[in-house]
Amino acid sequence: MGKYNILKHELVPAHELLSKEEEEELLQNLGIKREQLPKIRKSDPVIKILEEKYGPIEPGRIIKIIRNNSRTSGIYIVYRMVVGE
Amino acid sequence: MSAEISKGIKEIKFALLSPDEIRKMSAVKVITPDTYDDDGYPIEKGLMDLAMGTIEPGLKCKTCGGKVDTCPGHFGHIELALPVIHIGFTKEIYSILNATCANCGRIRLNEEAIKEYKERINAIKSKLVDVEYDDIVSEAESEASDISICPYCHFENRKITLEKPTTFREEGRKLTPKEIRERFEKILDDDLVLLGLEPGVARPEWMILTVFPVPPVNVRPTITLETGERSEDDLTHKLVDIIRINQRLRENRDQGSPQLIIEDLWELLQYHATTYFDNQTPGVPPAKHRSGRSLKTLVQRLKGKEGRFRSNLSGKRVNFSARTVISPEPFLSVNQVGVPIKAARELTVTETVTEHNIEKIKEMIRNSVNADESSEYRPAVNYVIKEDNKRMKVTDKNANELADKLQLGWKVERQLQDGDIVLFNRQPSLHRMSMMAHEVKVLPYRTFRFNVAVCTPYNADFDGDEMNLHVLQSQEARAEAEILMKVQENFLSPRFGGPIMGAIHDHITAMFLLTFRNRKIPKELGIHILSYVNVDKLPPVHKDDKGREYFLGREIFSAILPEGVNITFKGKINDKTIDPDGTEGLVIIKDSKLISGAIDENAVGTMKGILLDYIIRKYGNARAAKFLDDVTRLAAGVISYIGFSTGIDDEDVPLQAKAQLREVGLEAVRRVEKLIENYKEGLIGPEPGKTLEDTLESLIMKELSKAREKSSEIASNYLGIENSTVKMAKSGARANMTNLAQMAGIIGQQSIRGKRQHRGYTGRTLSHFKKGDLGAYARGFVTSSYKEGLKPTEYFFHAVGGREGLVDTAVRTSRSGYMQRRLINALEDLKVSEERSVVDTEESIIQLVYGEDGVDPSRSFGGKSVDVEFVLKEKFGDKYGGEKQ
Ligand SMILES: [Mg+2]
Ligand SMILES: [Zn+2]
Ligand SMILES: [Zn+2]
Numbered sequence: 005m006g007k008y009n010i011l012k013h014e015l016v017p018a019h020e021l022l023s024k025e026e027e028e029e030l031l032q033n034l035g036i037k038r039e040q041l042p043k044i045r046k047s048d049p050v051i052k053i054l055e056e057k058y059g060p061i062e063p064g065r066i067i068k069i070i071r072n073n074s075r076t077s078g079i080y081i082v083y084r085m086v087v088g089e
Numbered sequence: 090m091s092a093e094i095s096k097g098i099k100e101i102k103f104a105l106l107s108p109d110e111i112r113k114m115s116a117v118k119v120i121t122p123d124t125y126d127d128d129g130y131p132i133e134k135g136l137m138d139l140a141m142g143t144i145e146p147g148l149k150c151k152t153c154g155g156k157v158d159t160c161p162g163h164f165g166h167i168e169l170a171l172p173v174i175h176i177g178f179t180k181e182i183y184s185i186l187n188a189t190c191a192n193c194g195r196i197r198l199n200e201e202a203i204k205e206y207k208e209r210i211n212a213i214k215s216k217l218v219d220v221e222y223d224d225i226v227s228e229a230e231s232e233a234s235d236i237s238i239c240p241y242c243h244f245e246n247r248k249i250t251l252e253k254p255t256t257f258r259e260e261g262r263k264l265t266p267k268e269i270r271e272r273f274e275k276i277l278d279d280d281l282v283l284l285g286l287e288p289g290v291a292r293p294e295w296m297i298l299t300v301f302p303v304p305p306v307n308v309r310p311t312i313t314l315e316t317g318e319r320s321e322d323d324l325t326h327k328l329v330d331i332i333r334i335n336q337r338l339r340e341n342r343d344q345g346s347p348q349l350i351i352e353d354l355w356e357l358l359q360y361h362a363t364t365y366f367d368n369q370t371p372g373v374p375p376a377k378h379r380s381g382r383s384l385k386t387l388v389q390r391l392k393g394k395e396g397r398f399r400s401n402l403s404g405k406r407v408n409f410s411a412r413t414v415i416s417p418e419p420f421l422s423v424n425q426v427g428v429p430i431k432a433a434r435e436l437t438v439t440e441t442v443t444e445h446n447i448e449k450i451k452e453m454i455r456n457s458v459n460a461d462e463s464s465e466y467r468p469a470v471n472y473v474i475k476e477d478n479k480r481m482k483v484t485d486k487n488a489n490e491l492a493d494k495l496q497l498g499w500k501v502e503r504q505l506q507d508g509d510i511v512l513f514n515r516q517p518s519l520h521r522m523s524m525m526a527h528e529v530k531v532l533p534y535r536t537f538r539f540n541v542a543v544c545t546p547y548n549a550d551f552d553g554d555e556m557n558l559h560v561l562q563s564q565e566a567r568a569e570a571e572i573l574m575k576v577q578e579n580f581l582s583p584r585f586g587g588p589i590m591g592a593i594h595d596h597i598t599a600m601f602l603l604t605f606r607n608r609k610i611p612k613e614l615g616i617h618i619l620s621y622v623n624v625d626k627l628p629p630v631h632k633d634d635k636g637r638e639y640f641l642g643r644e645i646f647s648a649i650l651p652e653g654v655n656i657t658f659k660g661k662i663n664d665k666t667i668d669p670d671g672t673e674g675l676v677i678i679k680d681s682k683l684i685s686g687a688i689d690e691n692a693v694g695t696m697k698g699i700l701l702d703y704i705i706r707k708y709g710n711a712r713a714a715k716f717l718d719d720v721t722r723l724a725a726g727v728i729s730y731i732g733f734s735t736g737i738d739d740e741d742v743p744l745q746a747k748a749q750l751r752e753v754g755l756e757a758v759r760r761v762e763k764l765i766e767n768y769k770e771g772l773i774g775p776e777p778g779k780t781l782e783d784t785l786e787s788l789i790m791k792e793l794s795k796a797r798e799k800s801s802e803i804a805s806n807y808l809g810i811e812n813s814t815v816k817m818a819k820s821g822a823r824a825n826m827t828n829l830a831q832m833a834g835i836i837g838q839q840s841i842r843g844k845r846q847h848r849g850y851t852g853r854t855l856s857h858f859k860k861g862d863l864g865a866y867a868r869g870f871v872t873s874s875y876k877e878g879l880k881p882t883e884y885f886f887h888a889v890g891g892r893e894g895l896v897d898t899a900v901r902t903s904r905s906g907y908m909q910r911r912l913i914n915a916l917e918d919l920k921v922s923e924e925r926s927v928v929d930t931e932e933s934i935i936q937l938v939y940g941e942d943g944v945d946p947s948r949s950f951g952g953k954s955v956d957v958e959f960v961l962k963e964k965f966g967d968k969y970g971g972e973k974q
Contacts, residue, residue: 034924034926034937035924036932036934039933040928040931040932040933040934041933041934042933042934042935074941074942075941076940076941076942076944076952077938077941077942080938080941081937082937083937
């Protein structure tokens with residue numbers, strides 16, 4: 005793809021795909037079920053970019069988003085579960 | 090993998106009632122417009138026919154046999170002589186008429202187009218996105234209406250127009266509802282999906298009524314007035330009209346009367362059917378009562394603030410509540426609320442009789458005898474409830490007997506007494522501090538009273554404001570309210586992490602009068618003032634050279650401070666002319682002694698009180714409440730004994746100052762004239778991004794605001810701190826120096842939306858000026874002062890400017906109110922979980938850490954989790970120098 009990598013834009017926070025082990029650890033630590041996490045669509049442009057790096061990302065996987073513009077805490081990390089469409 | 094949803098509505102389907110369905114669900118065919126016979130018995134086949142249910146206790150429903158409380162009510166129906174249009178569907182009728190063929194009834198699209206649209210509809214069917222379906226339908230309909238030659242029968246269709254509200258015309262010729270219905274009957278079920286209808290549950294011809302449903306009598310009950318006169322519901326009135334006209338229409342039609350008469354009656358029937366559904370249809374005169382009141386028909390029942398949804402379904406009414414006017418009372422604690430005796434005797438708390446309280450309750454029951462006559466308030470008992478839940482009203486006669494019979498396990502409803510926990514509320518309830526828990530103090534007279542320090546969170550004043558009070562009914566509720574909602578627990582606002590309550594107005598003035606330049610207060614007076622507060626130790630007494638004894642203001646103030654206060658901060662006063670060596674502006678408190686500085690808004694004021702904030706954080710809410718109570722009482726003492734007043738002569742300035750002020754105004758006008766001259770001669774070039782005219786405007790505005798600043802300066806120079814108005818402005822009690830300058834000096838430019846005024850007559854604001862005059866006077870510059878009064882043109886400009894403010898507030902409140910409603914609806918059931926994450930009712934995470942930092946702002950220091958400076962100072966005292974103030 006010769007298109008622009010949106011992850012490099014300054015307004016787009018860093019996105020990472022968690023490994024299956026990291027997923028388990030995260031859910032363990034938070035004490036929640038996967039479905040309780042906020043969602044991100046598989047059709048999201050960011051997922052398209054991540055798939056170039058990690059290969060196909062199936063629904064259910066967890067994306068880590070690192071934001072560094074929180075007005076209260078500076079860095080703020082959120083996790084989103086990939087959903088279909 | 091899909092999210093687990095606990096409960097959810099899967100689908101709501103809307104359908105049309107077919108004439109057959111209306112007949113099938115009907116219990117009676119209504120044919121007479123009458124309701125009751127002379128004996129008051131419902132007439133058979135009339136509008137109150139017993140088959141539609143009953144509203145009278147003695148009668149039984151003819152359909153289900155139930156009585157008032159068991160019969161759910163049953164529909165009836167009216168057979169219309171000629172069809173009428175349902176006002177709710179005119180838009181749909183219009184678009185279907187134009188999208189289908191008048192001859193064969195097919196949608197005016199060829200086979201391919203139909204197939205294409207159907208495929209698109211099928212593709213989104215699973216997604217449940219109705220908006221997209223609606224878009225496809227309107228696309229199909231608009232494409233079809235552009236084709237006039239029918240692709241199937243080659244009939245040439247003509248354009249049909251809708252003449253609001255219910256008249257359809259085909260190139261000028263009126264289409265009767267009957268004709269429209271006949272056309273719709275020809276439409277194929279297969280085409281319906283493209284017209285936005287679901288075959289099976291909706292047919293287009295059902296939008297034109299041939300049978301009229303009559304709602305059950307429970308929906309439109311007859312009201313019997315005290316006089317015995319009966320009054321029918323508005324819907325019944327409307328149905329009477331429909332039946333009457335329907336009858337006449339049928340008779341005329343059957344007799345073969347002239348077409349003109351039939352058309353008139355048909356039109357009238359349409360009018361009644363329309364207003365039955367919506368009596369505020371645009372273009373239709375609303376149906377009215379003889380009294381002139383317009384009827385409340387179906388749409389009016391549901392719509393708006395007084396409608397079923399907002400008034401009856403979302404609206405809640407409660408018992409154990411009271412409402413009255415509020416007034417201030419400095420001798421009440423911030424945690425208290427004064428409740429009038431009248432209200433206290435009506436409001437009750439239910440208590441169970443135990444061995445611990447039985448004697449007390451017996452006494453309270455005995456208090457009920459001639460309770461109103463006793464000079465002081467003693468709580469009595471309104472009801473005694475036996476173990477079998479039988480309620481007995483306590484009266485003067487049976488009180489003593491009930492007290493003797495009282496047994497353990499019974500319950501009593503006792504009147505309010507001092508110390509009861511109640512909720513106190515002022516609308517609009519915009520934040521959580523709009524509803525706080527107070528302790529009751531029963532007082533004479535008829536108003537609720539409270540300490541003025543809580544005016545700010547309630548946003549209350551005493552110009553006639555009313556407030557509500559709710560008495561808590563369970564031990565759990567009382568405990569919860571006391572821990573979470575009590576006034577003292579809400580000192581720190583979750584909005585900015587600082588105190589939202591504190592001294593206002595006269596209390597700040599009083600503190601300022603007391604401490605500014607360390608006022609000497611004669612001993613006599615000082616004792617009186619100190620008698621307002623509860624202090625154990627009197628401040629030291631000093632003697633002047635004539636031997637007169639006096640207290641020092643700062644020492645009196647120090648008497649109400651808790652032990653161990655050590656704090657230094659800048660006061661509000663920051664003016665070299667008033668305070669040359671800066672001792673008044675710098676507040677220093679060492680070991681709870683006020684050493685220097687004046688106590689003003691920055692020390693004890695709402696939102697700004699640094700000293701108040703310090704006391705809340707260091708000594709806790711209870712001590713802070715006591716401090717605030719003491720400030721209030723001390724202020725009342727100080728201002729009553731020292732005295733304080735202001736008047737219009739506070740704004741008097743010497744002749745010399747007047748001359749200077751006048752010169753400032755004239756000078757500004759002259760400068761503006763010069764600017765305009767330069768502009769006309771082309772000496773002014775445009776500033777970047779502005780036109781020449783805008784540049785001139787901004788230069789003029791700058792010049793005029795400079796004039797106001799200058800006048801403000803002059804006014805300040807002549808009005809010193811001995812001036813009462815200045816005292817209030819400088820201490821932060823009320824007003825500011827600009828207000829003062831406007832009273833004494835120049836009012837200044839009156840603007841609309843930040844611009845000089847320019848609208849009105851062509852080329853000028855008022856007929857008093859020449860066309861095209863850009864001068865200061867012609868565009869709303871006011872050189873007069875409030876004191877001397879405004880010239881007529883100035884007065885007009887001032888009113889125009891003032892109106893903008895009023896309009897803005899009116900618009901702002903309604904818009905922010907609506908925005909808040911939406912926000913609340915979106916957020917109301919989110920909560921912070923034990924893990925500090927924000928979750929919804931399904932426990933789905935909305936925010937991983939509350940506020941992204943996990944800090945509760947109402948327990949924060951100005952939004953930060955810790956005040957490091959404060960901790961270090963507390964820990965190391967003077968050894969920690971800290972940042973230089
Ligand atoms: Mg008011
Ligand atoms: Zn019934
Ligand atoms: Zn046709």
